[in-house]
Amino acid sequence: MQKNFNGKLVKEWVIERCIYLSGIASIIFVGLIFIFLAKEGFSLFKTVSVSDFLLGQKWYPISTPAQFGILPLIVGSLYVTLGATIIAVPIGIASAVYIAEVAPVKTREILKSGIEVLAAIPSVVLGFIGMMTLVPWVKNTFHLPTGLTAFSGALMLAFMAMPTIVSIAEDALNAVPKRYKEAALALGATRWQAIWRVIFPAASSGILAAVMLGIGRVIGETMAVMMITGNAARIPNSLFEPVRTLTATVAAEMGETVRGSDHYFALFAIGIVLFIITFFINLIADLAVHRKLK
Amino acid sequence: MIKNAYTREKLAFSILFLSTLVVVLPVILILIYIIYQGWHAISWDFLTQMPKRGMREGGIFPAIVGTLWLVLGTLIFALPLGVLSAIYLSEYAKDNFLTRAVKLAIINLAGVPSVVYGLFGLGIFVIFLKFGASILAGSLTLAIMVLPIIITTTREALDSVPQSFRQVSLSLGVSKWETIRRVVLPHALPGILTGMILAVSRAAGETAPILFTVAAFYLPRLPKSIFDQAMALPYHLYVISTQVPNIKLEIRYGTALVLLMIVLSLNLVAILVRAQFRKKRKW
Numbered sequence: 169m170q171k172n173f174n175g176k177l178v179k180e181w182v183i184e185r186c187i188y189l190s191g192i193a194s195i196i197f198v199g200l201i202f203i204f205l206a207k208e209g210f211s212l213f214k215t216v217s218v219s220d221f222l223l224g225q226k227w228y229p230i231s232t233p234a235q236f237g238i239l240p241l242i243v244g245s246l247y248v249t250l251g252a253t254i255i256a257v258p259i260g261i262a263s264a265v266y267i268a269e270v271a272p273v274k275t276r277e278i279l280k281s282g283i284e285v286l287a288a289i290p291s292v293v294l295g296f297i298g299m300m301t302l303v304p305w306v307k308n309t310f311h312l313p314t315g316l317t318a319f320s321g322a323l324m325l326a327f328m329a330m331p332t333i334v335s336i337a338e339d340a341l342n343a344v345p346k347r348y349k350e351a352a353l354a355l356g357a358t359r360w361q362a363i364w365r366v367i368f369p370a371a372s373s374g375i376l377a378a379v380m381l382g383i384g385r386v387i388g389e390t391m392a393v394m395m396i397t398g399n400a401a402r403i404p405n406s407l408f409e410p411v412r413t414l415t416a417t418v419a420a421e422m423g424e425t426v427r428g429s430d431h432y433f434a435l436f437a438i439g440i441v442l443f444i445i446t447f448f449i450n451l452i453a454d455l456a457v458h459r460k461l462k
Numbered sequence: 463m464i465k466n467a468y469t470r471e472k473l474a475f476s477i478l479f480l481s482t483l484v485v486v487l488p489v490i491l492i493l494i495y496i497i498y499q500g501w502h503a504i505s506w507d508f509l510t511q512m513p514k515r516g517m518r519e520g521g522i523f524p525a526i527v528g529t530l531w532l533v534l535g536t537l538i539f540a541l542p543l544g545v546l547s548a549i550y551l552s553e554y555a556k557d558n559f560l561t562r563a564v565k566l567a568i569i570n571l572a573g574v575p576s577v578v579y580g581l582f583g584l585g586i587f588v589i590f591l592k593f594g595a596s597i598l599a600g601s602l603t604l605a606i607m608v609l610p611i612i613i614t615t616t617r618e619a620l621d622s623v624p625q626s627f628r629q630v631s632l633s634l635g636v637s638k639w640e641t642i643r644r645v646v647l648p649h650a651l652p653g654i655l656t657g658m659i660l661a662v663s664r665a666a667g668e669t670a671p672i673l674f675t676v677a678a679f680y681l682p683r684l685p686k687s688i689f690d691q692a693m694a695l696p697y698h699l700y701v702i703s704t705q706v707p708n709i710k711l712e713i714r715y716g717t718a719l720v721l722l723m724i725v726l727s728l729n730l731v732a733i734l735v736r737a738q739f740r741k742k743r744k745w
Contacts, residue, residue: 176637180637184638187554188554190546190547190549190550191550191551191554191555193543193547194547195563195567200582200586201574204581204582204585204586204590208581208585259484260485262482263484263485263486266482282486284733285493285726288667289725289726290668290669290725291576291668291669292667292669292696292697292699292721295700295703296699296703296714297495299703327488358468358470358471360471360474361471364474381573384573387575388574390575390576390669391670391696391700395703395704418580418581419577419670422584435581436585439577439582442577443574443575443578446573446575446578447570450566450569450570450573
């Protein structure tokens with residue numbers, strides 16, 4: 169009996185250690201991701217300076233001598249991200265307000281499942297559909313030599329950022345205490361006035377978090393953007409030219425590099441840049457959420 | 463004045479409604495379009511045959527099998543780790559700096575771009591641990607990627623079990639772990655199942671993390687072990703729509719349709735499980 173009891177205690181101790189270890193596993197993984205990106209990526213800076221890497225205007229990884237300036241890629245990502253954000257933020261927030269505050273219950277459920285379906289569609293499928301429909305449309309509508317442009321990418325990414333923006337903004341709106349709205353309505357405000365003047369400001373930090381996470385989603389998106397932005401690694405003059413993003417560069421070129429070459433290290437260094445960008449975006453979003461809770 | 467306010471409300475609500483339509487309508491159109499274009503291609507042969515003549519003919523069987531292997535491998539690694547991690551956060555963690563750091567780390571894992579997971583998987587599993595490009599390396603990479611999904615949904619499920627259930631069990635002298643195992647987990651099971659299905663659907667659809675860790679361009683045979691390379695549906699769709707010229711549109715749309723159906727039916731199951739769970743819940 170006594171022995172059995174001890175055995176149980178030991179078992180429990182082991183299990184609780186496992187739980188504890190799994191609990192901090194996420195921290196370990198984030199650390200490991202950074203370490204392994206850094207391990208390969210920092211090797212590049214033995215031959216290329218950090219400023220030449222970040223601000224160099226020429227990305228010619230396989231010519232001799234090779235040039236590893238990622239400014240065109242950063243600008244490419246920036247064009248696509250800015251374009252997508254400008255489109256997605258107003259529409260996404262408006263949809264969230266409609267779903268959270270205006271739509272009747274049944275309509276709300278249908279709309280929410282629509283958004284969930286969108287979130288579930290793999291990005292490679294959206295990229296494929298974009299190639300088949302959006303790209304020719306952009307080409308013909310704007311009379312361009314090619315439809316593979318930053319604009320096509322921005323449109324598609326705006327669409328892909330919607331589930332993130334809508335669902336998080338909707339949560340933020342729902343988290344506003346009902347009595348705020350009731351008080352506003354009792355004072356004679358219309359529903360719209362209550363939404364615009366009371367609920368919306370009260371949910372603003374959560375909505376900011378939604379926008380930040382939406383932007384994070386857009387910067388990190390790889391497949392769809394690689395399939396429809398044309399992949400030209402030079403600084404574009406307008407939204408209607410082909411661009412190449414940071415993510416697409418890594419995905420497209422890693423298969424062809426030699427392990428241990430400068431090109432290989434450079435792609436990992438791009439990974440570090442992406443990791444740092446998304447890290448700070450998530451940090452800001454997290455801070456916004458916690459400000460709300462206070 | 464009042465009339466003016468109501469007119470404005472009408473206008474505002476119309477704009478909100480239109481915005482929502484702009485988001486949801488294309489989703490429906492995309493689904494209809496892929497089904498319409500792709501269903502001709504679907505046949506028993508398409509689903510069960512090897513690709514032939516450089517993927518220009520034949521079926522997508524090895525890609526389907528490869529995706530199944532990857533999904534299974536992902537679950538084996540991610541499910542126990544994710545569930546235990548959620549148990550830690552919801553049952554054990556105190557409100558301190560470490561917990562805050564764990565939560566921030568989870569948010570970050572969810573936000574890391576999928577292609578960065580690919581790089582990470584290449585660096586640690588393929589090269590450092592010498593697994594090579596293999597199902598094992600791909601599964602591990604995908605497992606870390608879906609971890610936040612499993613943790614978040616499991617935590618929600620655990621948190622929704624009333625505190626009083628735990629108190630009753632503890633007051634009867636049952637230990638903390640036994641309470642979690644016999645009282646809390648059974649009630650949270652449907653929620654955990656939902657998270658598991660959503661993780662599977664995500665793992666089945668992702669391309670970038672498997673690009674350098676497992677995916678084979680064209681491999682018309684089935685993988686023999688977890689150290690083998692494999693084809694996978696999302697990568698196959700990428701390859702036949704951008705890398706290989708002169709592939710019949712039908713084959714491309716058919717592949718897209720099969721992938722979409724796998725992912726969406728998994729999501730549908732998750733939604734049904736969740737709905738059933740909410741209906742049955744008595745507290």
